[in-house]
Amino acid sequence: MNNAIEITGLSKKYDGFKLENINIVLPKGYIMGFIGENGAGKTTVIKAMTGLIRYDSGDIKLFGESFKNIGAAVRENIGVVMDDYGLPPEADTKDINKIMKGIYSTWNSRAFFRYTEKFGLPQNKRIKSYSTGMKRKLSIAVALSHNSRLLILDEATSGLDPVARDELLDILREFIQDEDNSVFISSHILSDLEKVCDYITLIHEGRIVFSDEKDELLASYAIARCTVKTFENINKSAVVAFRRTEFGIEALVKRQMVNEALITDNATVEDIMVMMIKEEKR
């Protein structure tokens, strides 16, 4: 079995919101970034993947097994970091270590204390007195300390300072050095995702816009900043989206379809997401 995650035809309806026919495949050994606007449906997909909500139709397989049939042993291999920390406020790191030992047969105390030290977390302070970033770091330390093979991180870098974010990205890179390990991470900090992800999936209003290899994505698109006159001469089927600026036009174009003489800049993941979503909203 070569895929860590296989989501097929996932649908879920809330009052006023619908996840529609979500298809995502993450091969083992890679990192996928999950991006989209506020309210696009990222957390809903992640909750469905981790059994926190029921879904209406479709199938979710983790490590080749349908989520509904996944046994305790496989669950131990999945490390989840969500927004609501779910850690007892009165506990300190030693208490957390004791609690997790009871929950996970694969719990690794040495790894846990190594991560808490690396993240600079105090050993004796209670969680209720932690800052947002400290709670986030503790959740990440827990997710990394029970022999996880798949990390599912929902907004795990938010609330972390730039140094801690960089440390986390290093940890994720190190984590997937073992080719059996994979990471699915949602974030609004697209520059972070661009640094570490092999795949990027964009969700908009409950539907997947694309789910592609990052390098392919960045190779496919470019930004043309040009005058209105130059823009008018660009092959219209090459233009994915455009906006007027004080200097003329900024357009997201398909590289292969524009004339080589057109001057373009590389597009970032953020450029691609923002331009595509603005275009969809027109």
Ligand SMILES: Nc1ncnc2c1ncn2[C@@H]1O[C@H](COP(=O)(O)OP(=O)(O)OP(=O)(O)O)[C@@H](O)[C@H]1O
């Ligand atoms: N329990 C619920 N009942 C009704 N609607 C819900 C529920 N949970 C989420 N929603 C709705 O589903 C939509 C998607 O929410 P979701 O939390 O998945 O978005 P998101 O992409 O994670 O957003 P953000 O980036 O702001 O965290 C929103 O319109 C939200 O109001």
